[in-house]
Each structure stands twice: as structure tokens, then as C-alpha cells.
Amino acid sequence: MLPVDAVLRTVDASFEESVGRLCDLLRIPSVSTDPAYAGDVRRAAHWCADALTALGFTVTINETAGHPILVAHHPGPAGAETPHVLYYGHYDVQPPDPVELWNSPPFEPVVVEAERGRRVVARGAADDKGQTMTFIEAFRAWHAVHGTIPIRATVLLEGEEETGSPSLPKFLKEHASDLQADFCLVTDTNAWDVDTPAITTRLRGLLYLEATVTGPSHDLHSGLFGGAVPNPINVLTGILGQIHDADGRVRFDGFYDGVRELPAELSAQIRGLPLDEAGFLASVGLKHGHGEAGRTLLERIWTRPTCDINGIWGGYTGEGSKTVIPAKASCKLSCRLVPGQDPQAIEAAVQRFFEERLPPDCTVSFRRFSSSPGIEVPVDTPWMQAVRAGLKDATERDGVLIGGGGSIPIVGWFREHLGLDTILVGFGLDDDRIHSPNEKFELKCLRNGIRSHAAILGRLAAGQVG
CATH class of the missing domain: 3.30.70.360 (Alpha-Beta Plaits)
Structure with a gap:
């Protein structure tokens, strides 16, 4: 077993360098929907490729009818039979418009003080460059301490998520044999709050x-x-x-x-979550909820x-x-x-x-x-247990099992074309203003994300799921 404690200490000690690398990626205006930014989208793909290559991954940048899809493989520790995880993220971002509503230039990231501590403000800070960097920086910490990462890993990064991922289904179908793993791990969703991690198990x-x-x-x-x-x-x-x-x-x-x-246990958990409904409604200028009667x-x-x-x-x-x-x-x-x-x-x-x-x-x-269709992720697999245990190791809190009101088509595509279930672990917050001016990512969330992925790697490698 490769011990994780030293890795977590390295995550904390090198955190400012992690923030700096995130800012470097945020400076690339990789707007996928606008052809004028096509060169910048490609530049972001190569930035990610260089980062993963330096950590021992073999990287291929695959051409598509649209923007490139990056696939990177790491064999894990020599001679070890370890779990194999497919990590997914995207390096493209939404347009910054309306630019005049930003407090700072959207592609010149700034770190500012706020009520929860420091945050980085830039287009793509939370969606999805900051979240993608959580697992890349976890790989970096393991590599710095042990010279390798403790499991087999494949990383799939695309540049068309913000335009509906038109090239991805065909790519998954054609490259299914190259993308096989035990399960997919996606970091493009939210935590329950700034301190409490969450795993999204249902998507509409x-x-x-x-x-x-x-x-x-x-x-x-x-x-x-x-x-x-x-x-x-x-x-x-x-x-x-x-x-x-x-x-x-x-x-x-x-x-x-x-x-x-819902099963009674999951229904009771959802009803027991400490949601400030009045605050939720007030954040959009409302006082009264609306919808199907008899439901929270x-x-x-x-x-x-x-x-x-x-x-x-x-x-x-x-x-x-x-x-x-x-x-x-x-x-x-x-x-x-x-x-x-x-x-x-x-x-x-x-x-x-x-x-x-x-x-x-x-x-x-x-x-x-x-x-x-809607997606329901099994919660009783050993992979889910390892992820939940890793989250607790990193944050000292149990990960909350939540649902998602939106749709993430890639989860269905991974199941359809690769036969794999997906575990959605995210570190964003509802107020991150994704797709809006002044998008931000709390640095506490970034740090929790890096620590969590590092601890999850340790749990998976050790086979410890309880």
C-alpha cells in the first residue's frame, strides 16, 4: 500500500502552486461555440496534455469533426493489479458575454477575498477547469511523493461539452476498447456545501x-x-x-x-437534508415554492x-x-x-x-x-464505497448522496457505449455563477477536491472500502 498521509500533506503544502496552475489554464479563452476561439480551444487541450505527460501519462490528442478529444493512460505502479478508473472532464468554456457585467476581465483570473475565504474568479473557474484540475493535481501530489499514481487511470478530456458534446458519442463508440475501466469518475457537479462533499446518484x-x-x-x-x-x-x-x-x-x-x-432510506435522507428553502427561493427573488403538490x-x-x-x-x-x-x-x-x-x-x-x-x-x-433518459447510479458497489470512504478521509465528513435536477448526457453515453457506471463527485456550489458573469470557484472547494481525489486514489489502491 502506498500511504496517502504524505500525499495529503503535499497537497496542502503545494496548494498555492496548484492555484497558480489553475490560473494558467483559466487564461486560455477556450470558448468552444465560437469558431474565432478554435485555436485557443486547441491550446487548452495541449496545456492539459503537457500537464498529464509530465505526470507519467501517455497522451493522445484525437481529432474530431469539432474540437480535439484528449485521452491519457497511466499504467499505475509497476507490476501491481489495481483498479482502473476512467476520469472525465472538459477543457472548453462558455462565452464570457455579457463582458461588461464582469468585475474583472473574464480570462484574467483574480483571487479575491469573500465571505467563505478566497475564491478565483474567471470564466471556467468552476465549469469545468477548476474541477478538472482537482484530479490532475491529486495525480501530481501522488507523483511527487511516490513517483507514480497508485492505480491504473485513463483520462478523457473533451473540448465540446459546452456545445452538447456532438463528437463524443461517435468517439466513445469507435474507441470503446481503449476506454475500458472499472468505472467512470466525473467531477462536474456540486458539493452539498463548501465543507460537505456530495455524490450525485440520480440525474434527470x-x-x-x-x-x-x-x-x-x-x-x-x-x-x-x-x-x-x-x-x-x-x-x-x-x-x-x-x-x-x-x-x-x-x-x-x-x-x-x-x-x-424512492426507497424509504433515500427518501428520508433527502427530507432530512438541511436545506434553507426560504434562502433558496430568495436567491432568485421569490418567496413561495411551486410545483407538484405533496413534494418537498x-x-x-x-x-x-x-x-x-x-x-x-x-x-x-x-x-x-x-x-x-x-x-x-x-x-x-x-x-x-x-x-x-x-x-x-x-x-x-x-x-x-x-x-x-x-x-x-x-x-x-x-x-x-x-x-x-434519467440516470440512477448504483450506491452499493465497492467503487462507490471506496469513493465515499476517500471523501471522509479528506474532509472528515460523510459524502451526502444527492440528486441532480439537470441532465448530464455523458453518463448515459458511458453506460451505452462503454458499459460503465459513473460516479459523479463534484466540488462546485450553487452560487458559482457558471455560464454567467463573475463565475468563481471557492479555493476551499478546490483544496477539498484535490485532497478528496488524492484520498480516493489511496482507498482504491488499498482495497479499503469501509
Whole structure:
């Protein structure tokens, strides 16, 4: 067994150097959605490649139709049979706009004092450069103390996560044999709070559709035709207004088929988490919660399916007035799905719901932008036990098992194309302002992340899971 105590001491002693390296990576404006930054995205990939090469990894930068995908392998200690972990992260970032709302230039990282201590402010600080650096710096600490890392590791870093990872599914399918491991470890989620680590065990899937209701052959004068012909905006909003019943439940036929209640132990844990619901709502300017009746706020976000209208348009929306009955009206609609729901069946039910409520002479058409199922991660595997034990070693706190209201498609893709389960360990916070101006990462979270990954490596290598 390679002792972890010396590694944790090295993490603490070299922490300022870790912060400096993170800042170096943050200075690279690797905005994946804008072709003007393509060279910088590639530069970020090479920066990560150089960092991993220096730690004994064999690195390949793979070309795709978009931005490169980096794959790095480490054999672990010579002659040892150890667990093999696939680590995932992404080196691309969201655009910094609106730049004028930043307190400092988005790609000139600054470390500032705040209520929780120091934090680094820059685009990508939390999503996902800071979080990716937690495991790279853990590798570095092990390498500094022992000359190697204690397990076999493969690292997969992509440069298109912020654009939906269009190249990743094909890459996983074509390189499945090169990416085999015992499980995947993803660090792109949140901790429970700045002191308490968390493991996300449930993620909602996503069905995202655009619906367009069409009526007259062309726009009409509302004075000449109003009250005599169907108005697609009226039709569309009338249908949308019927989606939820008085208790906040979705009325699509069969929508709740396959939805299971949580096991009593997990349900009790969620209900027992110390969430400040008033503070949560106040952070977005609200006082009262909303949603499915009889469910707590965390149950609604983590464990229950939803349907939301994300955009609606039609007719004239410019300055002044134009008395028009439009020929068509459209909306964007998203359903967050939980494990057990079938996205294809839900999509068919949505279409029937609209079609059954159309008046004569109106039609509806749909475009699908996303369709992925909810994910549930097993919590009784030896890998999960080792991760939880490592978190406690590093932070002296039990990792909280939480759910996630959003969707992380890569978890489903790893299962589909590689046959692997994923453990999601994150160190971000709800107020990190990811995708927004003044994105930040608390340095306490960075330090907890590095220490946690270092301790997890020790637990995995030692086979100690209790």
C-alpha cells in the first residue's frame, strides 16, 4: 500500500502552486461555440496534455469533426493489479458575454477575498477547469511523493461539452476498447456545501421539443378576420395551459408510467437534508415554492419529472403595434425525466396531447432537439464505497448522496457505449455563477477536491472500502 498521509500533506503544502496552475489554464479563452476561439480551444487541450505527460501519462490528442478529444493512460505502479478508473472532464468554456457585467476581465483570473475565504474568479473557474484540475493535481501530489499514481487511470478530456458534446458519442463508440475501466469518475457537479462533499446518484433526463401550430395560409388583419378564424397563438397557449392539473402534475397520457417512489432510506435522507428553502427561493427573488403538490423542494428537483415551456413566439413582437392574426405560432418545451420513463413514449404522448386539442384547419409539427433518459447510479458497489470512504478521509465528513435536477448526457453515453457506471463527485456550489458573469470557484472547494481525489486514489489502491 502506498500511504496517502504524505500525499495529503503535499497537497496542502503545494496548494498555492496548484492555484497558480489553475490560473494558467483559466487564461486560455477556450470558448468552444465560437469558431474565432478554435485555436485557443486547441491550446487548452495541449496545456492539459503537457500537464498529464509530465505526470507519467501517455497522451493522445484525437481529432474530431469539432474540437480535439484528449485521452491519457497511466499504467499505475509497476507490476501491481489495481483498479482502473476512467476520469472525465472538459477543457472548453462558455462565452464570457455579457463582458461588461464582469468585475474583472473574464480570462484574467483574480483571487479575491469573500465571505467563505478566497475564491478565483474567471470564466471556467468552476465549469469545468477548476474541477478538472482537482484530479490532475491529486495525480501530481501522488507523483511527487511516490513517483507514480497508485492505480491504473485513463483520462478523457473533451473540448465540446459546452456545445452538447456532438463528437463524443461517435468517439466513445469507435474507441470503446481503449476506454475500458472499472468505472467512470466525473467531477462536474456540486458539493452539498463548501465543507460537505456530495455524490450525485440520480440525474434527470431531457426531452426537448419545439412545437409549431399552423392555421391560416398567411398573416391576417385582426379587424377583418378576428373572431372568424383560428388564431394559432390562441390555440397554442390554450393547449399549453392544459399541460398541468391543479396539483401541478403533468397531464400527458402515461407520463408517470415507470416512475418509482424512492426507497424509504433515500427518501428520508433527502427530507432530512438541511436545506434553507426560504434562502433558496430568495436567491432568485421569490418567496413561495411551486410545483407538484405533496413534494418537498428537493424531491421536486431531484426525483420528480416536470414539463416546462422554455420559449414562445408568434405574430408581431416589434416596437409599436401591428394588428395581425399570425399564420403560425411556436414554443419550446422541455420535459425533465426521471429513471423509469421512456423518452420516446413521452414524445409520442406530447404529440397526441397537442393533436387531440387542435381545432379544425390547424396542424402541429414538432422538432426534437434532445432525448435522453434519467440516470440512477448504483450506491452499493465497492467503487462507490471506496469513493465515499476517500471523501471522509479528506474532509472528515460523510459524502451526502444527492440528486441532480439537470441532465448530464455523458453518463448515459458511458453506460451505452462503454458499459460503465459513473460516479459523479463534484466540488462546485450553487452560487458559482457558471455560464454567467463573475463565475468563481471557492479555493476551499478546490483544496477539498484535490485532497478528496488524492484520498480516493489511496482507498482504491488499498482495497479499503469501509
